[in-house]
Amino acid sequence: MRKVMTLATIAVLMSVAGAAAAAEVEVKMLNKGTEGLMVFEPALVKIEPGDTVKFVATDKGHNAESIKGMLPADAAPFVGKNGEDVTVTFDKPGAYGVKCLPHYGMGMVALIVVGAPGNLAEAKAVPQVGKAKQVFAALFEKLPTQAAAAK
Ligand SMILES: [Cu+2]
Secondary structure, three states: OHHHHHHHHHHHHHHHHHHHHOOEEEEEEEEEEOOEEEEEEOOEEEEOOOEEEEEEOOOOOOOOEEOOOOOOOOOOOOEOOOOOOEEEEEOOOEEEEEEOHHHHHHOOEEEEEEOOOOOHHHHHHOOOOOOHHHHHHHHHHOOHHHHHHHO
C-alpha cells in the first residue's frame, strides 16, 4: 500500500511538473503596435516543443494562420478565424511563419521558432507578399545563433 501511494504521489508530481514546464505565450493581433500598423506583437516568439501560443484578437479583423512551406514537414498547418483568438500548441521543432490573411501584404506576419529549427533555410526561401518580405527578413536577422545551431 505504501509503495502504491508513493508511485501515485510521483505520478502527481510529474504531471504538475509537466504542466508547469509547458509555457503559453500571448501574441496580440493589433491595428497599431510599436512596430507600426497591422502587426503581431511580439512578432518573434521563441518557445520549446509542447509550448503554446495564443494569438489574441485584441483588435478585430485579424486572423493567424500558418504559411505554406514555412513549417516543419511533419507539422500540421493551422488557420484561425477572422476576429477570433486562436491557440496553437507547437509540438514539432522548427520555424513557423504565421500570417494575418487580410494584412499579409502589409507585413502582418510573425515568426515562431520552436526548439532548434531544422527548416530555417526552407522557411526563408518561401516567396513573400509585399511588405511581409522585409518583415520576415528582419525577423530572420534576429536569429543568428539559432541559424548556426541548425547547421
Ligand atoms: Cu491583420
